[in-house]
Amino acid sequence: MSLETLWLALLGLLLAGYFVLGGYDYGVQMLHSFLGSRGGHEAERTPRNAALDAMAPFFLGNEVWLVAFIGVLFGAFPHLEGSLLPGLYPLFVAILVGLVLGNAAVQLRGRAHSARGRRWWDALIVFGGALPALCWGLVVGLLLHGVPRRADGSFHIGFGEVLSPFVLACGVTTALLFAAHGATFLALRLPPELASRARQSGTTLVRAASAVGCLTLLLTLVGSGASMTNRVTSAVLAVLFAAALAGAWWCLSCGRFGRAFVATCCATVLPVLLVGAGQYPYVLVSSSGAGMTVHEAVTDGATLKLLTAFGGVLIPVILAYQTWSWWAFRGRTGRRHPNYF
Numbered sequence: 001m002s003l004e005t006l007w008l009a010l011l012g013l014l015l016a017g018y019f020v021l022g023g024y025d026y027g028v029q030m031l032h033s034f035l036g037s038r039g040g041h042e043a044e045r046t047p048r049n050a051a052l053d054a055m056a057p058f059f060l061g062n063e064v065w066l067v068a069f070i071g072v073l074f075g076a077f078p079h080l081e082g083s084l085l086p087g088l089y090p091l092f093v094a095i096l097v098g099l100v101l102g103n104a105a106v107q108l109r110g111r112a113h114s115a116r117g118r119r120w121w122d123a124l125i126v127f128g129g130a131l132p133a134l135c136w137g138l139v140v141g142l143l144l145h146g147v148p149r150r151a152d153g154s155f156h157i158g159f160g161e162v163l164s165p166f167v168l169a170c171g172v173t174t175a176l177l178f179a180a181h182g183a184t185f186l187a188l189r190l191p192p193e194l195a196s197r198a199r200q201s202g203t204t205l206v207r208a209a210s211a212v213g214c215l216t217l218l219l220t221l222v223g224s225g226a227s228m229t230n231r232v233t234s235a236v237l238a239v240l241f242a243a244a245l246a247g248a249w250w251c252l253s254c255g256r257f258g259r260a261f262v263a264t265c266c267a268t269v270l271p272v273l274l275v276g277a278g279q280y281p282y283v284l285v286s287s288s289g290a291g292m293t294v295h296e297a298v299t300d301g302a303t304l305k306l307l308t309a310f311g312g313v314l315i316p317v318i319l320a321y322q323t324w325s326w327w328a329f330r331g332r333t334g335r336r337h338p339n340y341f
Contacts, residue, residue, distance in 0.1 A: 021062035028052070030129040032122060047218055052188055058326075062313040063099075068315075083155060094131055102128020133178040142162070146169065166226070180208075186263060229279045233278055241267060244264070279291075
């Protein structure tokens with residue numbers, strides 16, 4: 001395997017890791033207001049507090065994967081970064097706005113001294129999860145559909161491209177998938193009396209994500225969807241995506257929350273694989289001409305060798321930290337874990 005391919009695989013690994021770990025953060029935030037009761041007493045808001053406490057030990061740590069992804073994008077693929085970030089600038093700004101508002105709301109909600117203040121923070125928590133989830137889906141949809149690349153290598157995304165049926169369907173599918181992933185995470189982490197509520201939400205969301213996902217497949221079949229270079233690989237990944245959603249629904253229905261969480265983890269990884277493996281050797285597929293290949297996007301060989309030395313140390317540290325945090329805070333929330341927010 002060449003260094004170019006190795007670093008492309010590493011870039012995909014970091015983004016896939018963030019989709020898995022940050023995905024259930026987004027999902028828990030989106031479900032935050034729907035898990036609590038409608039009453040006004042603090043005891044009736046216990047499910048909401050428990051949902052936030054379930055993700056609290058991993059909350060900010062999961063964003064390490066996003067930081068590492070951006071670092072690899074800037075360091076190893078500067079030409080891709082130079083085309084990708086300016087072209088998708090509005091979507092990435094929206095993702096950052098959602099991250100900032102969501103993180104602030106999760107941590108400041110507990111300091112509100114009135115029911116009205118808590119309702120405002122609750123709304124921001126949901127918004128801070130839904131906006132990045134939707135925008136990441138739009139980014140995936142644009143990359144799958146192809147971007148209008150100019151002769152100088154740059155491209156600009158207008159409302160026409162973002163509001164196309166296929167891209168919108170990808171955005172909604174990803175948002176529903178992350179919400180289902182968050183519900184499955186809560187079913188695995190919450191006490192049994194609250195896990196059943198998360199299970200019911202999860203089964204409904206998995207069915208909804210499957211239905212909208214079928215629309216993206218239909219649009220692709222009629223020629224208005226994804227532009228894939230490796231069609232056989234893409235078809236296999238699409239089948240695996242459908243199988244992962246079906247497995248998640250089945251396991252949730254049977255109360256096998258651990259297996260359901262593994263299934264939703266696989267489902268969140270597969271869109272990243274579809275962009276990478278389905279369009280290889282291109283990293284950007286153009287809807288109006290030649291795309292950008294891995295060789296055109298990557299930095300020079302000397303820089304890659306230097307980065308490999310750092311990556312060989314950094315990536316195992318990230319994996320070790322994530323493994324330790326999951327082991328240290330394993331099990332369901334309750335008396336064993338304190339209230340974080």
